[in-house]
Amino acid sequence: xxxxxxxxxxxxxxxxxxxKETLFSGRSSYQDIEVIDTVGFGRVLIIDKVFMTSExxxxxxxxxxxxxxxxxxxxxxxxxxxxxxxxxxxxxxxRHPDVKDCVMVEIDEMVVDVSKEYLPGIGTAWNxxxxxxRFIDGHEYVKRSTDEKYDVILLDGxxxxxxxxxxxxxxxxxxxxxxxxxxxxxxLQSESPLLMMDLFVQTQHRLRSLFSEVHPxxxxxxxxxxxxxxxxxxxxxxxxxxxxxxxxxxxxxGSKAYNEELHQAVFALPNYVKRALKL
Amino acid sequence: xxxxxxxxxxxxxxxxxxxKETLFSGRSSYQDIEVIDTVGFGRVLIIDKVFMTSExxxxxxxxxxxxxxxxxxxxxxxxxxxxxxxxxxxxxxxRHPDVKDCVMVEIDEMVVDVSKEYLPGIGTAWNxxxxxxRFIDGHEYVKRSTDEKYDVILLDGxxxxxxxxxxxxxxxxxxxxxxxxxxxxxxLQSESPLLMMDLFVQTQHRLRSLFSEVHPxxxxxxxxxxxxxxxxxxxxxxxxxxxxxxxxxxxxxGSKAYNEELHQAVFALPNYVKRALKL
Numbered sequence: 001x002x003x004x005x006x007x008x009x010x011x012x013x014x015x016x017x018x019x020k021e022t023l024f025s026g027r028s029s030y031q032d033i034e035v036i037d038t039v040g041f042g043r044v045l046i047i048d049k050v051f052m053t054s055e056x057x058x059x060x061x062x063x064x065x066x067x068x069x070x071x072x073x074x075x076x077x078x079x080x081x082x083x084x085x086x087x088x089x090x091x092x093x094x095r096h097p098d099v100k101d102c103v104m105v106e107i108d109e110m111v112v113d114v115s116k117e118y119l120p121g122i123g124t125a126w127n128x129x130x131x132x133x134r135f136i137d138g139h140e141y142v143k144r145s146t147d148e149k150y151d152v153i154l155l156d157g158x159x160x161x162x163x164x165x166x167x168x169x170x171x172x173x174x175x176x177x178x179x180x181x182x183x184x185x186x187x188l189q190s191e192s193p194l195l196m197m198d199l200f201v202q203t204q205h206r207l208r209s210l211f212s213e214v215h216p217x218x219x220x221x222x223x224x225x226x227x228x229x230x231x232x233x234x235x236x237x238x239x240x241x242x243x244x245x246x247x248x249x250x251x252x253x254g255s256k257a258y259n260e261e262l263h264q265a266v267f268a269l270p271n272y273v274k275r276a277l278k279l
Numbered sequence: 280x281x282x283x284x285x286x287x288x289x290x291x292x293x294x295x296x297x298x299k300e301t302l303f304s305g306r307s308s309y310q311d312i313e314v315i316d317t318v319g320f321g322r323v324l325i326i327d328k329v330f331m332t333s334e335x336x337x338x339x340x341x342x343x344x345x346x347x348x349x350x351x352x353x354x355x356x357x358x359x360x361x362x363x364x365x366x367x368x369x370x371x372x373x374r375h376p377d378v379k380d381c382v383m384v385e386i387d388e389m390v391v392d393v394s395k396e397y398l399p400g401i402g403t404a405w406n407x408x409x410x411x412x413r414f415i416d417g418h419e420y421v422k423r424s425t426d427e428k429y430d431v432i433l434l435d436g437x438x439x440x441x442x443x444x445x446x447x448x449x450x451x452x453x454x455x456x457x458x459x460x461x462x463x464x465x466x467l468q469s470e471s472p473l474l475m476m477d478l479f480v481q482t483q484h485r486l487r488s489l490f491s492e493v494h495p496x497x498x499x500x501x502x503x504x505x506x507x508x509x510x511x512x513x514x515x516x517x518x519x520x521x522x523x524x525x526x527x528x529x530x531x532x533g534s535k536a537y538n539e540e541l542h543q544a545v546f547a548l549p550n551y552v553k554r555a556l557k558l
Binding site: 004006009010011012013014015016017018038039040041057060194195218220221222223225226227228252255256257258259261262264265266267268269270271272274 | 283290291293296297317318473502503504536537540547549550551
């Protein structure tokens, strides 16, 4: 058997995967990038020693980031994805025929190149003509944008360390809001309410200062090793539970996890989360 | 910093906890028992090298095993718990004033002794006069029982290896059913539908051959390292979503996770589970 690859959280808890083979290991201008093949999770993308996504469980993350927003936004013709270099989020976006343009802003071209080569099962929509990839810093992109508007914005940043840290600050969220159509919906990954409760709560407060509707939702992502993960649905209008039935139904059949009942269920918060958020 | 204590799943995935101190290490007639104090999860009970429960996340397991059944069964005067030597499940049962007798059948007295000494925050109901602990093999107990009837039965076995393996076989489930009142509800932990899908599906089939209503439900237990855990609600009558409102409300306030919306939400199954169960 191969060696273990461990991701360690705050030096107190670790998740280890048995490595069959290291497929890629390199350094871009921004970060260390690795792809390993594992026994339990299939191929795994690792950035700066942190597990990003795996063939085994990526659907749990990507469907949950994308489909609740895409099922509820009144319009979804123009979608912006920031981050998401593995291609899983844009794949989910482009499953919707109503999407006409999907702009993906990713700082690190090497993440996309490596994902195209080693994780072809995750990024299955790279050749979709509606996809427009721009290799620029998401924070800069949002700051400089003036007149672009999107119906849906999905933030698929890494973690609030390294080059992705700016994708968690308040001015970035405010910039995203400026780019959102008045009835638009933004969704983002918002870390774990269990092992990263402080960060989760801080993010909720930042979003609440900008949007009138801020609704965290929860689900499992085994690769992240914290037992539960969160995403957050944000808008100034609308309700996260009111899906557009026909659009939602069309997407459920091809989804590995997402369905109508799950959409409702993920927004139910356990008491420890409600109390931390004073809900 | 102390050493890591790792639990390994099928030699391909491991969850590791940094150990501050080993508080207990011994062997009963049945199994190896350890209690360690960890940085991330507080005190952790370990049996045969498998993490059983921790101070940090035990509520996620124990509330979910006990409260859906206790909130829906028409009567809850007599409750049987099989396993559960750490005391968390009987604590949840005895929070209900309607419970008049709670019989706990645990094979291994040393688990209870060790839990009483080292995990007093989990088993807070040991001195409740309604609790009747019997140190016998759960499988034998069920086989020999003739006229005892329970309103609710909770199966809190370990895993289908070692002395707890018999608590997963069909004759055991059939014996439990014989002891259940006609309108009674049984709930059990039923392993992970992610990393242990085969076992999960097998358990569902066994239960369906005995009960007309078999409903798995899902939630996180970070200590189990598989991203998601399952329990199953079984009965010949009734519906898992139809809670007895007043009884449920009385329990929600003192719960760390369980509430009305979460009760509904945990029964929503993702597509990969529905498809595996042909639902």
